[in-house]
Amino acid sequence: MNRREFITTVAKGAIAAGLGLVAIEASYLFSYFGPTEGFMPDWKGDLPELDADGLILFKGEPVSVVEILDVIAKTGSFLFLFPGVFHGRNETLPGIVSRDAQGNLYASSRKCTHEGCLVTFRDDIVLGSKSYQKVWLCRCHDGLFNAQRDGEVLAGPPPTRLPQFDIEFVDEGEKVRLVSR
Numbered sequence: 001m002n003r004r005e006f007i008t009t010v011a012k013g014a015i016a017a018g019l020g021l022v023a024i025e026a027s028y029l030f031s032y033f034g035p036t037e038g039f040m041p042d043w044k045g046d047l048p049e050l051d052a053d054g055l056i057l058f059k060g061e062p063v064s065v066v067e068i069l070d071v072i073a074k075t076g077s078f079l080f081l082f083p084g085v086f087h088g089r090n091e092t093l094p095g096i097v098s099r100d101a102q103g104n105l106y107a108s109s110r111k112c113t114h115e116g117c118l119v120t121f122r123d124d125i126v127l128g129s130k131s132y133q134k135v136w137l138c139r140c141h142d143g144l145f146n147a148q149r150d151g152e153v154l155a156g157p158p159p160t161r162l163p164q165f166d167i168e169f170v171d172e173g174e175k176v177r178l179v180s181r
């Protein structure tokens with residue numbers, strides 16, 4: 001079994017088989033789990049990255065939609081890195097894919113455009129006297145971005161929108177491409 005088949009097997013639930021080797025491979029694949037909120041602007045680990053075409057790669061191999069959904073089911077979100085611009089500087093930025101209650105996927109930069117804290121997805125949230133749906137939330141100063149549009153600022157101090165991605169499935173979902181909006 002090659003690595004791709006192995007990972008797909010893991011993603012389809014082979015972890016439950018309890019094999020030691022599977023457990024090792026699973027911990028390798030999911031080693032990029034990190035805290036979902038708060039200050040971690042410098043955190044980098046073994047994360048999937050976008051290539052020049054926007055394909056999500058992990059250790060040089062494409063990540064499938066099955067794997068992404070599996071990671072989201074286990075951890076609440078799928079994290080990746082991408083080349084971007086933060087406050088005028090070119091940087092490797094953290095990105096995030098999350099899923100709403102209806103199963104829709106949203107992909108975004110994870111670094112709040114205010115001071116760089118990490119955002120998380122919320123289906124519903126009440127801030128002050130207002131309720132919002134489908135948003136990216138930055139807990140540091142309650143910055144809120146619209147996940148259904150272009151990441152526009154809905155509340156809080158962020159000065160600019162949060163960069164968003166369109167999600168494309170390639171080769172029947174065996175590969176996933178993120179395209180900047």
Ligand code: FES
Pocket residue numbers: 112113114115116117138139140141142143156157158
């Ligand atoms: S760092 Fe996100 S609102 Fe301030």
